[in-house]
Amino acid sequence: MGEIGRLAIVLGFLVALWGIGASVVGGLRRNQGLIASGMHAAYAFSALTGIAVLALLQLLLARDFNVEYVASYSSSTLPLQYTIAALWGGMKGSLLWWTFILATFNAIVQLQNRRKNRDQMPYVTATLLATGAFFLSLLVFVTDPFERLPFTPTEGSDLNPLLQNYWMTIHPPSLYLGFVSTTVPFAFAVAALVTGKLGDAWIRTTRRWALFSWFFLSLGNLFGAAWAYVVLGWGGYWAWDPVENAAFMPWLTATAYLHSVMIQEKKDMLKVWNMVLVILTFSLTIFGTFLTRSGVISSVHSFTQSGLGPFFLIFLGIALAISLGLLFWRLPLLKSRNELESIFSREAAFLLNNLILVGIAFTVFWGTVFPVLSEWVRGVKITVGPPFFNRVNAPLGIALVFLMGVGPVIAWRRASWTSLQRSFIGPVGAGVGTGLAALLLGAGNFYAIVAFSVSAFALATVGSEFWRGMRVRQQMMGEAPWTALSRLIGKNRRRYGGYVIHVGVVMVFIGIVASSVFRIEIQKGLTAGQAVEVGDYTLRFEGVFDESDSHVDIRKARLSVWEDGKQLGEVLPEKRFYRKPEQPTTEVSIWSTLGADLYVVLGSYDTKSGTGVFQVFLNPMISWMWIGGFVLVIGTVICMWPSYAERTAEATSRVPAGSRTAT
Amino acid sequence: MLITLVGLVLVVLAAVYVAWPLLAGTPPEEAVEPVLEASDLEKEKDAALLAIRDTDFDHSVGKLSDGDHAALRAELEQRALRAIAALDAASGRDAAGREAGAEPGLRAVRGHGGGTPEAASGGFCPSCGHRFGRSATFCAGCGKKLPSGGRPTGRRRATS
Numbered sequence: 097m098g099e100i101g102r103l104a105i106v107l108g109f110l111v112a113l114w115g116i117g118a119s120v121v122g123g124l125r126r127n128q129g130l131i132a133s134g135m136h137a138a139y140a141f142s143a144l145t146g147i148a149v150l151a152l153l154q155l156l157l158a159r160d161f162n163v164e165y166v167a168s169y170s171s172s173t174l175p176l177q178y179t180i181a182a183l184w185g186g187m188k189g190s191l192l193w194w195t196f197i198l199a200t201f202n203a204i205v206q207l208q209n210r211r212k213n214r215d216q217m218p219y220v221t222a223t224l225l226a227t228g229a230f231f232l233s234l235l236v237f238v239t240d241p242f243e244r245l246p247f248t249p250t251e252g253s254d255l256n257p258l259l260q261n262y263w264m265t266i267h268p269p270s271l272y273l274g275f276v277s278t279t280v281p282f283a284f285a286v287a288a289l290v291t292g293k294l295g296d297a298w299i300r301t302t303r304r305w306a307l308f309s310w311f312f313l314s315l316g317n318l319f320g321a322a323w324a325y326v327v328l329g330w331g332g333y334w335a336w337d338p339v340e341n342a343a344f345m346p347w348l349t350a351t352a353y354l355h356s357v358m359i360q361e362k363k364d365m366l367k368v369w370n371m372v373l374v375i376l377t378f379s380l381t382i383f384g385t386f387l388t389r390s391g392v393i394s395s396v397h398s399f400t401q402s403g404l405g406p407f408f409l410i411f412l413g414i415a416l417a418i419s420l421g422l423l424f425w426r427l428p429l430l431k432s433r434n435e436l437e438s439i440f441s442r443e444a445a446f447l448l449n450n451l452i453l454v455g456i457a458f459t460v461f462w463g464t465v466f467p468v469l470s471e472w473v474r475g476v477k478i479t480v481g482p483p484f485f486n487r488v489n490a491p492l493g494i495a496l497v498f499l500m501g502v503g504p505v506i507a508w509r510r511a512s513w514t515s516l517q518r519s520f521i522g523p524v525g526a527g528v529g530t531g532l533a534a535l536l537l538g539a540g541n542f543y544a545i546v547a548f549s550v551s552a553f554a555l556a557t558v559g560s561e562f563w564r565g566m567r568v569r570q571q572m573m574g575e576a577p578w579t580a581l582s583r584l585i586g587k588n589r590r591r592y593g594g595y596v597i598h599v600g601v602v603m604v605f606i607g608i609v610a611s612s613v614f615r616i617e618i619q620k621g622l623t624a625g626q627a628v629e630v631g632d633y634t635l636r637f638e639g640v641f642d643e644s645d646s647h648v649d650i651r652k653a654r655l656s657v658w659e660d661g662k663q664l665g666e667v668l669p670e671k672r673f674y675r676k677p678e679q680p681t682t683e684v685s686i687w688s689t690l691g692a693d694l695y696v697v698l699g700s701y702d703t704k705s706g707t708g709v710f711q712v713f714l715n716p717m718i719s720w721m722w723i724g725g726f727v728l729v730i731g732t733v734i735c736m737w738p739s740y741a742e743r744t745a746e747a748t749s750r751v752p753a754g755s756r757t758a759t
Numbered sequence: 760m761l762i763t764l765v766g767l768v769l770v771v772l773a774a775v776y777v778a779w780p781l782l783a784g785t786p787p788e789e790a791v792e793p794v795l796e797a798s799d800l801e802k803e804k805d806a807a808l809l810a811i812r813d814t815d816f817d818h819s820v821g822k823l824s825d826g827d828h829a830a831l832r833a834e835l836e837q838r839a840l841r842a843i844a845a846l847d848a849a850s851g852r853d854a855a856g857r858e859a860g861a862e863p864g865l866r867a868v869r870g871h872g873g874g875t876p877e878a879a880s881g882g883f884c885p886s887c888g889h890r891f892g893r894s895a896t897f898c899a900g901c902g903k904k905l906p907s908g909g910r911p912t913g914r915r916r917a918t919s
Contacts, residue, residue, distance in 0.1 A: 107773050136776055
C-alpha cells in the first residue's frame with residue numbers, strides 16, 4: 097500500500113504541474129481542449145490525493161510499523177479513533193491531509209462552476225493546483241509520508257498522549273477546513289485580477305466560500321481553546337501562544353472581509369481593500385502553517401517541528417509577489433467613484449470595524465514575530481507575553497463590541513442625530529444598567545465593568561433590531577409574532593443571521609472577560625475527608641482509586657462538590673501513565689454550570705501519607721464561550737441557507753437573456 | 760507483482776484521463792450559464808434600488824426620521840431613474856417597451872413614490888394602501904400578492 101500511496105503523490109504532483117500549465121496556456125490562448133485538460137487534472141489531482149490518504153490510513157489501521165510515519169504516531173494499543181486521528185497527528189500526515197482537503201475543494205469548485213465563470217476558471221484551477229502542488233512537492237521531495245524504515249519495530253512509539261483527546265479528533269480538521277478554504281476566494285480573486293473582470297461576479301461566487309471558511313476558522317479556534325482548556329490543565333484556554341495567534345489572525349482578516357465586502361456590494365467601494373483582505377487572509381493561513389511547522393517559535397501546540405520553514409516562506413513570498421503584483425497592475429480598474437455620504441452611517445461603522453480588526457491582527461502579528469525579529473536584529477530573544485496582547489487588545493475588543501452594538505442601529509448611508517437618540521435610549525440604558533449592576537455586585541475591575549456594559553448594549557441593540565423588525569411586520573401584514581419573526585429573518589437571512597452570529601460572539605466575549613478577570617486559583621494538599629472552599633463551592637476529598645488497561649494506567653481522585661450544605665455531585669481528576677511513550681499526563685475534571693466552572697487538577701498523590709495535592713480553579717462564565725459557539729453555528733446556518741430567490745434561481749435561469757450585457 | 764500492475768493501471772488511467780480532452784479533440788462548448796458581470800450602469804441601478812429598500816426599512820423601524828427619509832428617497836429615486844434611463848438609452852429600447860413592464864424596479868419606485876400616470880392606472884393595495892402599477896403582481900409597499908394580479912415577473916431582484 098505504501099508504494100501505491102507514494103506513486104499517488106508523485107503522480108498527483110505531475111498531474112498538478114500539467115494542470116497549471118494547461119490551464120494558464122489554455123486560458124491565455126482560449127484553447128478549450130487545454131482548459132478542459134486542466135479541469136480533468138483538477139479532478140485527477142483530488143482522486144490521487146484521496147488514494148494517498150486512503151493508503152496512509154490503511155497502513156495505520158494495519159499497524160504496519162515498517163512505515164516510519166505509522167511507527168512514529170501510532171501503536172498496537174492505540175484506540176481506533178486516535179489511530180484515524182494519527183492521520184493528521186504528525187507533520188507528514190497533516191500535510192497530506194491538507195492537500196487532500198484542498199484537492200477536494202478544487203473538485204467541488206470545478207463542479208460548481210462547470211457552466212459558470214468560464215473565463216476565470218482556468219486561472220482559478222491554476223491557483224488551486226499551484227497551492228496543492230506546493231504542498232505535495234514537500235511530500236514528494238522533502239518528507240515522504242510513506243518512507244520505510246530499514247527494520248520493522250515491534251511496536252510504534254504511539255501518538256502523543258496530549259493529542260489523545262476527543263477535541264483533537266475534531267479541532268485540527270475544522271481548523272484545516274477553515275485554513276484551506278481561504279484558498280478558494282484567493283483563487284477567484286487572482287482570476288478576477290488576471291482577467292480584469294473585477295466587478296461583483298467573483299464576490300458573489302465566493303460569498304459562501306468566504307463564510308464557510310470564516311465559520312470553520314471560528315470553530316477551529318473555539319475547539320482549540322476547548323482542547324487547551326480540557327487537556328493542558330493550567331486552568332485557561334488561551335495564552336497568546338504563537339500557534340493560537342496563527343489561527344486567530346486569518347480569522348480577524350476574514351471577519352473584516354465579510355463586513356467590508358457588504359460595502360462593495362452596496363456602494364461599489366473598497367474594491368482594493370477587499371482584494372487586500374482576501375490576499376492577506378490566505379497569506380496568513382500559509383504564515384500560520386509556517387509558524388507551526390518551522391520550529392522558529394516555540395509553542396505548546398506545536399507537535400510537529402521540522403526544517404520545512406524556508407519552503408513555506410518562499411511559497412508565501414511567491415504568492416504575495418504574484419497576487420500583489422497583479423493587484424498593482426489592475427489598480428486603475430479598481431477605482432471607485434462613490435464615497436461615504438456621512439460619518440453617521442452604517443458604512444462608516446463598518447469601516448471603523450475593519451480598521452479595528454486589522455489593527456488587532458497587526459498587533460497579534462507584531463507580538464508573534466517580535467521575538468524572532470529581536471533575535472535577528474539585536475541577538476537577544478525578547479518574548480512578548482500575554483500582558484502585551486491583553487493590554488493592547490482589551491480596549492480594541494471592547495471598541496469592537498461597542499461597534500457591534502452601534503452598527504445595526506445606525507441607518508445605512510446617513511443617520512440623523514434625533515433618530516440615533518431614539519434608537520439608542522433603550523440599549524444605552526441596558527448598558528449603563530448592567531455596568532451599575534456589575535459595580536454594585538462588587539466587580540472592581542474597570543475593564544470588566546466597561547466590557548459587561550458594552551456587551552449588554554450590543555445584545556440590546558440586536559434584540560431591539562429583531563423586536564422592531566417584527567413589530568413592523570406585525571403591524572403592516574397583521575402577522576402573528578412568530579410568523580413575523582421567522583419571515584423577517586427569512587427575507588434577509590444574511591442580515592439577521594449576522595445578528596445571531598453577533599450574539600454568539602458577544603457571549604464568547606463575555607465568557608472571556610469574566611473568566612480572565614474573576615478567576616480564583618487555589619492549590620491545596622488534602623487527605624481523605626478534608627475539604628477546601630473555592631468561592632461558593634466546597635470540595636471534599638473522598639479518596640483515590642486506580643484503573644488500568646493495556647494502553648494506560650489511570651489513578652483517579654474522587655472529590656465531592658458541595659454548595660450551601662448540599663452535595664451537587666463529584667469530580668474525578670486523573671493522573672494517567674501511558675505505557676508508550678512512558679509519559680504521565682493530567683486529566684482535569686470540570687464541574688460546569690452557567691455561572692462558573694470548577695476546574696480540578698490532581699497535581700500529585702502521595703501514597704504513604706494519603707495526601708493529594710490539588711489545583712482548583714474557579715473560572716466564571718466559561719460555559720458562555722461554548723454556548724456562544726453554538727449560537728454562532730445557528731447564525732451561520734441562517735446566513736448560508738439559500739434564500740427563496742436563490743433556490744428558485746437554481747431551478748430557472750437567473751436572468752432573462754439580453755436584459756444584461758456581460759462585460 | 761500485483762502492486763506493479765495496480766501502479767501501472769493508475770499511471771495509465773491518470774494520463775489518459777488528463778489527456779482525454781486533447782486526444783478527443785476540442786469538446787463541444789457546453790451550454791454556458793452566464794454569471795452576469797453587471798455593467799456599471801446596472802450596478803448603479805441595482806445599488807440604488809437596494810438602497811431604496813434599505814432606506815424604507817430603516818424608516819419603518821424608526822432609524823430614519825421622516826425628513827431624512829423623504830430627502831434620501833428622493834435623491835435615490837433620481838439616481839435609479841437616471842441609471843434606468845441611461846440603460847435604456849444604451850440598449851436602444853423605446854420608452855413604450857419600458858413602460859409596458861420591462862422594468863419592475865422602476866415601477867416599484869414609481870408605485871411607491873406615487874404620482875405617475877402609470878401608477879395611477881393600477882390601484883391601491885388592499886393590505887397597506889400603497890398605490891401600484893397596472894402590471895404589478897406584488898405590492899411594492901408591503902410585498903403582499905395583489906388580487907388582480909399582473910403577469911409574473913421572473914427577473915433577478917437585487918438581494919442583500
